Amino acid sequence: MxxxxxxxxxxxxxxxxxxxxxxxxxxxxxxxxxxxxxxxxxxxxxxxxxxxxxxxxxxxxxxxxxxxxxxxxxxxxxxxxxxxxxxxxxxxxxxxxxxxxxxxxxxxxxxxxxxxxxxxxxxxxxxxxxxxxxxxxxxxxxxxxFGWPIAITGLVVFGLLIRWVVVSRQALVKQEEETELERARRAILEEKARIARDLHDVVAHHMSMVVVQAQTAPYRIDGLSPAAREEFESIGTGARAALNEIRGLLGVLRSDGQLPEHAPQPAAADIATLLEGALRAGVPLTWTVEGSLDTVPDTTGLALYRIVQESLANASRHAPGAPVWVRIVRDHDLTLAVTNGPAVGTRAADPSGTPGSGITGMQARATAVGGDLVAAPRPDGGFEVRAQLPLPAATLGPDALSALGTAG
Known part of the structure; x- marks a missing residue:
């Protein structure tokens, strides 16, 4: 510029x-x-x-x-x-x-x-x-x-026409410059939004795992001294405060624009690694996957991965120690259910803390691939996230295609 x-x-x-x-x-x-x-x-x-x-x-x-x-x-x-x-x-x-x-x-x-x-x-x-x-x-x-005034009038009119053309072109050039500046500003905002979304999905998830490990350590490890328990509690409190501050800072980066994710990005087949990592972090997690996730399209797989990741982070943050169930079914569509019970053994996260946009982000990801997502509390005090993501016919397995043909 x-x-x-x-x-x-x-x-x-x-x-x-x-x-x-x-x-x-x-x-x-x-x-x-x-x-x-x-x-x-x-x-x-x-x-x-x-x-x-x-x-x-x-x-x-x-x-x-x-x-x-x-x-x-x-x-x-x-x-x-x-x-x-x-x-x-x-x-x-x-x-x-x-x-x-x-x-x-x-x-x-x-x-x-x-x-x-x-x-x-x-x-x-x-x-x-x-x-x-x-x-x-x-x-x-x-x-x-009379001849000279008429000639001068014609000269003035011609000059005014030239003036109008010049002013119009200057206005057009100014508008083009403003449009270019707006396009550059929008690109910057979209890139900031993409960075904020990835930071939220990745950093919030791992920070939540730190909180869960710190808060559940006294119940998973026998023979801890009072000093060690206080140390774990201090780690959990500091991690929660850092997580809230990170979520507040990420809100500054967010904007209305969204850009496609940049490679490399996780796929649906990487969900198993994500679930195993959460289990090792101390989350009482149980999961079932029906059908193969290897051929799920990249955009749909990324949306599924991020929704599971955010759901686990929310469950760990707001209901530490509660059992979590994950069920993924690949049929005509991808169906996901992440359910957690009420917090047990430790104090639940303070709901008055910094408000996040995790559920809104999950809904945006589901909508972006043509699906829908519903997140709501359960009668027993837990929480459930349900999502349905469509799959193109070309990615369905032989059994699913056969079922579609029979249904037709």
């Missing part, structure tokens, strides 16, 4: 340099024409010729810096010359052709660049100037008086 802006600035400076150089060259050319030919149309002392020629040519130098000021100088000097400088016999032009060209160029520049109030003043004043001075040059007021 910075490099692009630098290139644009360099191009802008270069274009201004060449424009200014061209204007200076044009001004010198006009002066070289106005000075030697001034005696043809006006009776002017030789000493005054360069000044009058300068008023005819040099106001164009202000065409970029301040066109309104250049127009004022050119129009004022034209009126003064028309009134004060006598013509040569046979010449009825009140001021030089070079002066007319310069004044027209400055009127056009005013119409393109100056505020609309100044455009109106320049248009009316220039029209009156030409209508009053040029009328003396024609055979009648109708021939000369």
């Amino acid at each position: 910075v490099g692009t802006l630098a290139k644009k600035n360099r191009r802008s400076l270069a274009s201004r340099y060449w424009f200014d150089a061209s204007v200076v060259a044009v001004a010198l050319i006009l002066l070289s024409i106005a000075w030697p030919t001034l005696h043809v149309t006006h009776r002017v002392p030789i000493a005054a010729m360069p000044f009058i020629a300068g008023f005819a040519a040099f106001p164009i130098l202000l065409v970029r810096v301040n066109p309104a000021l250049g127009w004022a100088v050119s129009a004022g000097s034209a009126l003064l010359i028309a009134l004060a400088v006598p013509h040569q016999p046979g010449s009825d032009i009140p001021f030089q052709v070079v002066h007319i060209l310069t004044l027209f160029a400055l009127v056009f520049a005013v119409a393109v660049r100056s505020p609309l109030q100044i455009v109106g003043v320049a248009w009316i004043s220039t029209s009156l100037l030409f209508a009053t001075t040029m009328a003396q040059a024609g055979d009648s007021f109708a021939e000369a008086g």
